[in-house]
Amino acid sequence: MKEARRMPLVGIRDIRTELRRFERRALLRNALSLGGLALLTGCDLSTKSGVDGALESILRFDDKVQAALFSGRLAESYPPRAVTRPFRFNAYYEEWQVRGIPQGWHLEVTGSVSDKAPWTIAALRVLPQVEQITRHICIEGWSQIGRWSGVPLREFLMRIGADLHASYVSFRCFDGYSTSIDMASALHPQTILALDFDGQPLAPEWGAPVRLRIPTKLGFKSAKNLQAIEVTRTYPGGYWENQGYDWFAGV
Amino acid sequence: MTLVQSMPRHRQPRPACAHPAAIRFMHWVWVYAIGCMVFSGWEIYNASPSLPFSFPSWTGLGGWLGGALAWHLSAMWLLVLDGMAYLLYGFLSGHFRRELAVPTPQAFFGDLRSALTFRLGHSIGHYNAVQRLLYLGVICGVVLQVITGLAIWKPVQLGRVVALFGGYPLARNIHLAMMFLIVAFVLVHLALVAIFPRTLVSMLVSRPAEPERRT
Numbered sequence: 001m002k003e004a005r006r007m008p009l010v011g012i013r014d015i016r017t018e019l020r021r022f023e024r025r026a027l028l029r030n031a032l033s034l035g036g037l038a039l040l041t042g043c044d045l046s047t048k049s050g051v052d053g054a055l056e057s058i059l060r061f062d063d064k065v066q067a068a069l070f071s072g073r074l075a076e077s078y079p080p081r082a083v084t085r086p087f088r089f090n091a092y093y094e095e096w097q098v099r100g101i102p103q104g105w106h107l108e109v110t111g112s113v114s115d116k117a118p119w120t121i122a123a124l125r126v127l128p129q130v131e132q133i134t135r136h137i138c139i140e141g142w143s144q145i146g147r148w149s150g151v152p153l154r155e156f157l158m159r160i161g162a163d164l165h166a167s168y169v170s171f172r173c174f175d176g177y178s179t180s181i182d183m184a185s186a187l188h189p190q191t192i193l194a195l196d197f198d199g200q201p202l203a204p205e206w207g208a209p210v211r212l213r214i215p216t217k218l219g220f221k222s223a224k225n226l227q228a229i230e231v232t233r234t235y236p237g238g239y240w241e242n243q244g245y246d247w248f249a250g251v
Numbered sequence: 252m253t254l255v256q257s258m259p260r261h262r263q264p265r266p267a268c269a270h271p272a273a274i275r276f277m278h279w280v281w282v283y284a285i286g287c288m289v290f291s292g293w294e295i296y297n298a299s300p301s302l303p304f305s306f307p308s309w310t311g312l313g314g315w316l317g318g319a320l321a322w323h324l325s326a327m328w329l330l331v332l333d334g335m336a337y338l339l340y341g342f343l344s345g346h347f348r349r350e351l352a353v354p355t356p357q358a359f360f361g362d363l364r365s366a367l368t369f370r371l372g373h374s375i376g377h378y379n380a381v382q383r384l385l386y387l388g389v390i391c392g393v394v395l396q397v398i399t400g401l402a403i404w405k406p407v408q409l410g411r412v413v414a415l416f417g418g419y420p421l422a423r424n425i426h427l428a429m430m431f432l433i434v435a436f437v438l439v440h441l442a443l444v445a446i447f448p449r450t451l452v453s454m455l456v457s458r459p460a461e462p463e464r465r466t
Contacts, residue, residue, distance in 0.1 A: 055318075058325035066405075075407045135419060137406065140299035140316060143419055216407050244317035246324065251407045 056244075063248040067182060070250055075190055075215035078133045083198065084144035089205050090219065092177060092239060098205045099175050099225065107210060108228035111170075114161030121209045124195060127151040127159065132190055134215035136222065137251050139240075148213045150194035154187045162231040170236035171212055174227040179238035181214065181221055182248065190215050193226070218249040268457040269376035273340055275454055280333045285393075285433065287312060287326035292430060294319030301424055324404075331397060338390075351387055354380035373443075375453045376460025389436040392429055399426040 089095045106118035131149035157164065164187065170180040185191060194213040195202060202208040207224025214221050220240050230236065241247045270278075294311030298319075313319030341347040354362075358380035365371035366381050373379075378386065402413040402422045416422035444451050452458060 055321040055325050058328070059321055062324050069405060069408045071408060073408055073410065076410060135406075137419065138299065139320070141295065141301065141423060142299045240317070244321060246320065251405060 059246045062246055066248040066250045067184070070182075070184060070216070072188065073216075075134050075251075078135070078145050080133060080147065082145050083133060083147050087146055087198070087206075088142070088144055090138065091175070091224065093175070095205060100204055101209050101225075102174055105174070105209065105227075107226060109160050109230075110228060111230035111232045112163035112166045113157075113231050115159075121195065124151055124156075124193065124210060128155055129195075130189075130192060131196075132192065132213070132215065134190065134213075136215070136219050138219040139245060139249070147198050148192065148194040149196045150192045150210070150213065152189060153191045153193055153212070153214075154189065156193055156229075157186065157231070166231045166233050168232050168234070168236050170230040170232055170238075171223040171226055172228040172230070173223050173225045175225045177223055177225070177239050178236075179212075179221050179223045179241065180236040180247075181212075181217065185214065185216055185250070188214070188216055216250060218251060220245065221249055269453040269460045270458075271344075271346075272457070273344075274337075274346070277333055277337045277340070278454055280329065281337070284326050284330040284333055285437075287322055288330055289430060289434060291319040291322035291326065295323060296427065301420070301427070327397075327400065330393075334393060334397070350378055351383050353387060354383050359384055373447050373450070374461040374463050375450055375458060377463045385436060385439070389433060392432050392436070396426065396429040396433060399429060402426075 091098070106120060107124070108118050109116050128151065129149055130152055131147065133145060133147045135143050135145050137143040153169070157169070162169075164183060167183055168180050169183060169186040170178070172178045181191075191212070191214045194207070194211050195209070197203070197206040202211060204225075207226075210226050211224040212222050212226065237247070290310055290312035293306035294313045295316065297305045297308065297311060298316040311319060313322045341351070362371055362380040366379075371379060371381070398412065399416055399422050402409055402416055403419060403426055406413040406419045406422070413419055413422050416425050449458075
């Protein structure tokens with residue numbers, strides 16, 4: 001990363017592996033409490049077998065149920081007066097760690113696409129734009145209503161000649177975050193590459209210069225500070241998904 | 252306390268044992284499922300409390316938000332399957348008709364008065380009017396809890412359901428409130444089991460139904 005100047009001495013990237021291991025251990029240790037006791041008999045807690053394995057396979061089943069429940073249905077739109085102010089900042093790090101746009105930034109396009117030329121913000125601004133005032137629902141349970149506008153992802157995927165039969169669209173961000181969504185959700189009319197938030201070009205804390213905004217999924221799928229978009233047939237996972245959040249995360 | 256034997260309420264033949272094996276089995280599956288749902292639910296709530304309190308962290312199931320959601324979104328299937336089996340069994344076997352008929356207000360207040368003055372007897376295999384109303388209440392409560400749960404799990408795909416509960420934030424608080432009602436029922440239920448410990452035995456193994464007693 002070029003702007004190392006802004007980074008703390010020990011960044012989240014340095015301790016991420018430890019952090020993840022710690023969280024996994026916490027998952028297992030706490031599985032021992034109360035209701036967990038009954039399932040645990042005979043389970044080896046040091047491996048992915050047993051309780052964790054069972055929970056993960058049920059989450060995979062939940063993903064299939066969620067994909068089946070997904071329809072073209074639109075998320076509710078709200079009037080401008082319903083917009084939440086002040087809007088809550090959220091990321092896997094604290095707000096003071098927000099990164100500025102790297103010098104020479106381009107949006108990279110990779111995977112099963114016919115045109116892999118990188119995109120500038122000016123080029124994205126030329127594409128058709130749509131606006132939405134929708135509810136952002138966090139996996140933690142809180143929610144807030146915001147106003148975003150930008151390019152429908154569907155439009156963008158067609159421009160780059162993406163293989164629309166590929167299963168996944170994956171997003172990599174320059175703040176170290178990543179996530180992925182299914183193709184059906186990627187083609188939903190309210191799934192947009194947002195360039196503006198509340199009538200202004202995205203500020204760094206809201207995901208500058210371009211972010212995903214997808215109101216049919218939980219908030220952690222709306223990746224900020226995009227660096228690269230990949231269309232793929234291989235399960236790409238994501239920052240939270242790899243730690244145990246359920247992948248489909250539809251609402 | 253004078254306990255007087257009275258005539259059976261209904262002419263239908265009663266099951267030989269106080270609680271049929273199917274009821275006992277579904278009861279304990281429900282205990283496990285609702286335990287997982289409540290304790291993982293507390294952990295999920297603690298991630299972002301909507302009211303000015305949190306649950307003690309040691310009561311949470313899952314260890315962190317991701318683990319708690321994995322438990323919640325797994326145990327929900329067990330709860331729903333067990334609940335549907337119970338409702339099917341209850342309607343088809345005549346269990347609801349025989350044992351859980353909606354009590355008349357007179358019967359309810361009569362039994363409530365006896366209960367509050369410690370004059371209400373307890374015969375295993377029969378439910379008095381207060382019990383019947385409480386059991387019917389918790390059955391409706393759990394059904395409503397499943398519906399509000401679906402609403403906040405899928406507020407877009409089930410937009411009409413979440414609208415029925417006044418939108419996503421309100422539906423989330425109704426889900427929380429229903430949890431408190433269910434937990435309150437469980438506490439009352441456990442207190443009564445502690446007063447009449449033989450009821451616990453009759454829910455574990457086959458026990459003959461006791462003749463119905465009245466004060």
